[in-house]
Amino acid sequence: MDFLLDKIETKIECFQEYDFKLLEQKIEEQINNNKALLLDVHAVQHHVTFDPNRNKMLYTAVVHFKLK
Numbered sequence: 001m002d003f004l005l006d007k008i009e010t011k012i013e014c015f016q017e018y019d020f021k022l023l024e025q026k027i028e029e030q031i032n033n034n035k036a037l038l039l040d041v042h043a044v045q046h047h048v049t050f051d052p053n054r055n056k057m058l059y060t061a062v063v064h065f066k067l068k
Contacts, residue, residue, distance in 0.1 A: 014061070
């Protein structure tokens with residue numbers, strides 16, 4: 001039986017929330033989780049869109065993590 005360990009060198013995660021503070025909390029929590037994998041934030045893209053079904057703003061973010 002072979003045991004293979006590979007490093008995660010890059011990782012992209014997507015987040016969305018109707019409350020901006022909750023979105024920030026989710027991203028911050030995931031940043032802390034990815035520190036254990038030795039991943040740092042490389043880039044962040046964010047967008048705001050109006051959701052007519054809920055009559056609220058929808059906040060989205062894409063976070064690109066890379067190996068330190």
